[in-house]
Amino acid sequence: MPRNAEPGRSVTSRLGALLFAFRSGSSSLTLADLTRRTGMPHATVRRLVLELLSEGLLERTADGKYVIGTRVWELGTLAPRTLPLRTVALPFMEDLHAALQQHVQLAVLEGIEAVVVERMSTSKALGLVSQVGGRLPLHSSGVGKVLLAHGGESLLQEVSSKGLKAYTPTSITDPEQLRADLGEYRRRGFALVNQETSRDAQSVATAIFGASMECVAALSVVVAAGTVNLNSIAPAVVAAGRGISRGLGAGMSQRT
Structure with a gap:
């Protein structure tokens, strides 16, 4: 029996299942899609979708599909974990973006994935596999490797135990x-990543530390493979990461 069809599940739990059925790359879904992804009866999905529509948490597109509503985005911007981070990081990200004209992104750790919480791009920049709110693997993305490196041995073992997926021929799949x-x-x-999540993308990433000197996020610049010498832009990325860390109260002199 699908988890979401289990008797006794709360309405809140079922509403949550509907909202989290939407993912990067699957941001527009039909009722049939939602029924299949949640495992709930079609009639239940339809009823709950109508409730979410009435509250502005979902919106219906011209072709009859459903997307996340702007009210969900408004709530997300108030998350205490990311609000001060984004506020401090944005000026540094803007400077990097203006200087390099490449993707600049900010990500935090959630479970065993990196979640992109902010990104700056240009129309001419490389298309990316994940958007704001999307998730990236820890073992093959720049921001992911930074977060994984600071996540402790238990996180590394958990990620490795689930198998290191080969997204491209250069993805690292061996735990050692x-x-x-x-x-x-x-x-x-x-961290330097060469076409490990996407065949045509390279990135350089660094850590952002909070007041207690824990890694709270990762900052990266993503470029089209072969277009930029990553080592040449790494100092700017590291300097921006240190600036954001200072803005969050980190004493960078304690780190080498």
Whole structure:
């Protein structure tokens, strides 16, 4: 029996299942899509969708599909975990974006994935596999590797135990090779990723620290493969990460 069809599930739990059925790359869904993804009866899905529509949490498009409503986005911007982070980070991200004219993105750890909470792009920049609110794998993305490197041994073991998916021929799928790669990041202070999640993308990423010197986020610049020398832009990315960290109260002099 699908989890969402179990008797006794609360209305809140079922509404949550509907909202979280939407993902990056699947942001526009039909009633049939929602029924299939949640495992709930079609009649239940239809009733709950109508309730979400009335509250502005879902919106209906011209072709009859459903998308997340702007009220959900408004709530998301108030999340205490990301609000001060985004406020401090935006000026530094704007500077990087103006100087490099490439994708600049900010991500936080959620479970065993990196969630993109802010991004700046240009129309000429490379298309990316994940948008704001989307998720990236920890073992093969720049922001993911930074968050994984600071997540402790238990997180590394959990990610490795679930299998390291090969998104491209250059994805790291061997746990020991991944461990060595993370060690190299710690040594130099920034992660370099070469077409590990997408065949045509490279990135350089660095950590952002909070007041208690824990890694609270990762900052990256993503470019089309072969167009930019990542080592040449790494100092600017690292400097921006340190600036954001200082803005969050981190004492960067305590770190090398």
